[in-house]
Amino acid sequence: MAKKPTLRDVSRATGLSTYTVSRALNDGDDVAPGTRELVRAAARELGYVPNRVAQELRKNTRSSIAVITASTSNYYYIEMMKGVQRVLRSTGRTAFVADIAAEGLYSAEVEDATVRQLIQSRTAGVIATLTLSPANTRLLDDWDIPVVFVDSAPPAEAANVPHIGTDNVAASTQVGAHLAEHGYRDWLFLAYPSRWSTRVDRERGLQEAAHRHGARLEVVESDNDAESARCTLEKYLDERAGALPQAIVAGNNPMLHGVLRCLRTRGARVPADVGLVAFDEFPWAPLLDPPLTVLNENSEEIGELAAQTLTRVIDQQLAAEREGQQPRPRYTAQDRREVPAELVIRESCGCPAP
Numbered sequence: 196m197a198k199k200p201t202l203r204d205v206s207r208a209t210g211l212s213t214y215t216v217s218r219a220l221n222d223g224d225d226v227a228p229g230t231r232e233l234v235r236a237a238a239r240e241l242g243y244v245p246n247r248v249a250q251e252l253r254k255n256t257r258s259s260i261a262v263i264t265a266s267t268s269n270y271y272y273i274e275m276m277k278g279v280q281r282v283l284r285s286t287g288r289t290a291f292v293a294d295i296a297a298e299g300l301y302s303a304e305v306e307d308a309t310v311r312q313l314i315q316s317r318t319a320g321v322i323a324t325l326t327l328s329p330a331n332t333r334l335l336d337d338w339d340i341p342v343v344f345v346d347s348a349p350p351a352e353a354a355n356v357p358h359i360g361t362d363n364v365a366a367s368t369q370v371g372a373h374l375a376e377h378g379y380r381d382w383l384f385l386a387y388p389s390r391w392s393t394r395v396d397r398e399r400g401l402q403e404a405a406h407r408h409g410a411r412l413e414v415v416e417s418d419n420d421a422e423s424a425r426c427t428l429e430k431y432l433d434e435r436a437g438a439l440p441q442a443i444v445a446g447n448n449p450m451l452h453g454v455l456r457c458l459r460t461r462g463a464r465v466p467a468d469v470g471l472v473a474f475d476e477f478p479w480a481p482l483l484d485p486p487l488t489v490l491n492e493n494s495e496e497i498g499e500l501a502a503q504t505l506t507r508v509i510d511q512q513l514a515a516e517r518e519g520q521q522p523r524p525r526y527t528a529q530d531r532r533e534v535p536a537e538l539v540i541r542e543s544c545g546c547p548a549p
Contacts, residue, residue: 371404
């Protein structure tokens with residue numbers, strides 16, 4: 196089936212901006228009669244039929260953005276949203292969360308439906324905390340909706356799209372080096388699926404550290420929710436006849452929750468029986484018994500940077516529209532950056548109380 200002509204096709208045929216073409220087709224008062232007739236003739240020749248629903252949606256003032264998450268049970272997102280909201284408050288914009296893996300299970304169908312709903316509602320921009328499919332990334336771009344990826348990589352086909360995150364290889368290497376300082380040589384990394392792109396770099400950093408320090412690293416993958424993490428660790432330990440590794444690294448908050456439940460059921464003591472380190476800081480980590488050693492990614496700062504980047508791109512689009520230009524998102528190399536992570540040492544890894 197031939198591709199249906201679009202407003203951009205009319206724009207290319209006439210050499211006019213999409214803004215001017217749209218105004219001409221909708222009898223805008225600020226369009227000269229000759230220009231209006233030129234646009235209508237081109238539309239007739241191309242067979243373009245205006246989408247009235249889309250035109251109404253285009254009247255949106257770009258006042259809200261969507262934050263696409265994948266399981267809000269991860270405290271990382273809560274801290275990140277603080278940074279996002281702090282920046283947006285000064286711009287008069289608001290943010291809402293679209294969770295496409297509320298139970299920790301990713302669904303491509305839910306992702307597709309969510310992206311289309313965001314386009315229909317004329318969302319001004321998107322902050323995505325996991326890698327969207329190439330097709331959905333293109334679709335948002337086709338509708339001039341800018342995207343900033345947070346703690347996740349953009350699709351390889353969209354390498355120019357902004358990305359704000361952590362150097363997870365360096366951060367994980369730091370975790371491994373600390374485990375080696377304790378003399379641990381048998382490590383377990385309880386990891387979430389690689390659909391979340393940070394998993395790959397975290398595993399790579401731990402593998403490099405294990406190789407450097409003569410340790411053995413075993414990677415066990417779980418679905419991204421606490422109950423799956425608990426069951427996965429239970430099965431792993433049963434296969435080892437209940438023998439614990441010397442140290443466990445929990446890949447995120449849901450993985451940590453599952454680990455703690457499993458260890459409590461088995462009567463295992465942290466750190467006397469097994470050292471424990473987790474990714475992502477949360478407010479009550481120092482209140483656990485023992486206080487938890489964590490890799491703090493400073494997600495609040497990452498949220499601020501993502502919102503600042505998105506705000507700049509949206510403001511540039513609005514300025515382009517006022518000048519009758521096509522409001523294409525404009526990205527720069529500075530829109531892709533990494534925030535240093537910090538290993539917060541407490542007692543769960545085996546360090547003494549301060």
